[in-house]
Amino acid sequence: MSQRYFPFCLAPRTTQVPGFCSFRYGISVLLHFCNGVVMAQRTCLSLTMVVMVNATQSLPNISSGEHPGNIMNPVYNWSPDIQGIILSSIFYGTMIVQVPIGYLSGIYSIKNMIVWGLFLGSVFSLCIPPAAQVGETLVIVCRVAQGMAQGTIIAAQHHIWVQWAPPLEQGRLTTISLSGIHLGPFIVLLVTGFICDLLGWPFVFYIFGAYGCVLCLFWYVLFYDDPKNHPCISINEKEYITSSLAQQVSSSNLTTLPIKAMLQSLPLWAIFLCNFANIWTSNFTLMYTPILINSIAHVNMRENGLLSSLAPLFAYIISILGGQIADFLRSRNILSTITIRKLFTTLGMLFPVIFSMCMLYLSFNFYSIIICLIFANATTAFVFSGVQINALDIAPRFYGFLKGVSSVIGMVGGILSSTVTGLILNEDPETSWYKIYFLMSAINMLALIFYLIFAKAEIQDWAKESQETRL
Numbered sequence: 001m002s003q004r005y006f007p008f009c010l011a012p013r014t015t016q017v018p019g020f021c022s023f024r025y026g027i028s029v030l031l032h033f034c035n036g037v038v039m040a041q042r043t044c045l046s047l048t049m050v051v052m053v054n055a056t057q058s059l060p061n062i063s064s065g066e067h068p069g070n071i072m073n074p075v076y077n078w079s080p081d082i083q084g085i086i087l088s089s090i091f092y093g094t095m096i097v098q099v100p101i102g103y104l105s106g107i108y109s110i111k112n113m114i115v116w117g118l119f120l121g122s123v124f125s126l127c128i129p130p131a132a133q134v135g136e137t138l139v140i141v142c143r144v145a146q147g148m149a150q151g152t153i154i155a156a157q158h159h160i161w162v163q164w165a166p167p168l169e170q171g172r173l174t175t176i177s178l179s180g181i182h183l184g185p186f187i188v189l190l191v192t193g194f195i196c197d198l199l200g201w202p203f204v205f206y207i208f209g210a211y212g213c214v215l216c217l218f219w220y221v222l223f224y225d226d227p228k229n230h231p232c233i234s235i236n237e238k239e240y241i242t243s244s245l246a247q248q249v250s251s252s253n254l255t256t257l258p259i260k261a262m263l264q265s266l267p268l269w270a271i272f273l274c275n276f277a278n279i280w281t282s283n284f285t286l287m288y289t290p291i292l293i294n295s296i297a298h299v300n301m302r303e304n305g306l307l308s309s310l311a312p313l314f315a316y317i318i319s320i321l322g323g324q325i326a327d328f329l330r331s332r333n334i335l336s337t338i339t340i341r342k343l344f345t346t347l348g349m350l351f352p353v354i355f356s357m358c359m360l361y362l363s364f365n366f367y368s369i370i371i372c373l374i375f376a377n378a379t380t381a382f383v384f385s386g387v388q389i390n391a392l393d394i395a396p397r398f399y400g401f402l403k404g405v406s407s408v409i410g411m412v413g414g415i416l417s418s419t420v421t422g423l424i425l426n427e428d429p430e431t432s433w434y435k436i437y438f439l440m441s442a443i444n445m446l447a448l449i450f451y452l453i454f455a456k457a458e459i460q461d462w463a464k465e466s467q468e469t470r471l
Contacts, residue, residue: 039184084422093147095411101155102404117152122212129202159400166244175323189309261462277447279410314378326385338457348382395463
């Protein structure tokens with residue numbers, strides 16, 4: 001196919017290998033926006049829940065399907081435990097598909113997986129407002145189905161960098177793409193209050209659902225599974241990518257998996273446990289920050305959204321800068337790969353604990369509470385340059401599959417964090433936040449200690465071509 005059919009190509013064929021202005025970085029930016037819309041669709045419910053639910057949850061003659069609010073902003077009588085189940089239900093769908101999609105991403109087209117996942121996830125986002133009119137059960141069903149579609153994107157995208165990322169650019173490319181995870185919530189929290197006031201909360205789901213449908217068209221046109229087959233990439237960049245990956249272990253044959261060796265691998269378990277703790281923390285802070293701010297300050301919807309958006313904004317900045325710094329330290333041989341992974345993992349798991357404790361015991365006014373709350377959330381982004389990419393160091397051949405398994409374990413943490421938080425808030429509203437933050441801190445510290453002891457950054461023996469242990 002001739003390049004003249006693609007006027008949007010990012011680099012001509014005859015130029016030298018570019019850095020940031022290259023097609024591989026263009027793919028990373030495109031995936032950045034895909035991750036952004038996925039997280040926007042996922043998290044908008046956590047903020048609209050403030051206006052969707054009756055503040056007292058105690059109107060005596062209102063069923064869960066009735067809505068006494070105005071036409072633009074109907075209100076439902078959902079208790080805190082039901083709200084927790086609704087918020088966490090998307091993780092059930094996501095968890096179901098992680099392992100099979102992670103395994104299949106090494107065999108089938110990632111391009112088609114992400115296109116269909118993005119399209120179906122957007123369609124289910126459009127279905128949330130009418131489902132809420134029917135009842136909370138249908139909302140939960142839609143969220144589970146949406147989770148399955150979005151889980152396909154989350155699991156499949158990791159294998160992209162096995163084919164597209166030169167080893168010394170893995171940190172930059174992955175953090176640029178994954179930083180969209182923070183961009184989505186930032187945009188949602190920034191504009192949701194205004195949308196609710198001007199158009200009503202249902203339009204939050206309509207707008208982000210429509211945006212996702214448009215974005216999947218761009219992905220279908222611009223992305224190819226292998227840079228060798230892309231009609232737009234320059235010859236120099238193509239040769240640069242393929243030559244830099246020449247010594248990397250092939251991932252083309254995933255018919256066999258060394259399951260027994262994986263189960264006995266302590267470095268792999270260190271990654272799994274840290275992912276559980278990190279998603280527990282990030283999911284809790286993301287889902288319940290608007291609710292906590294509302295309980296502390298009783299601010300209006302716009303102010304709540306603006307305050308809540310500061311955390312993902314700082315996380316967005318930290319994740320991108322972290323990738324740049326990590327690759328700089330690695331390319332200049334200032335620190336070893338394992339030291340970099342442990343350093344950024346420590347920052348991403350210890351700082352949230354420190355800021356959470358400061359919020360509980362050292363904050364003396366509203367502003368200090370908000371500052372601690374923001375940084376307890378934002379500093380979790382350091383792990384993008386640490387444990388989140390560590391599986392690519394120890395087992396590039398099985399990276400997609402291992403990220404799928406790791407995501408399942410993390411999603412269990414996400415499900416438990418939302419559900420347990422809802423139950424604690426329902427049972428003990430006076431001291432509940434102390435219990436919730438202490439539990440989060442304990443989980444983080446235990447996982448971090450295990451990681452610092454057992455983490456590795458070398459390709460493990462079971463991840464090399466010679467292994468033939470069957471699934």
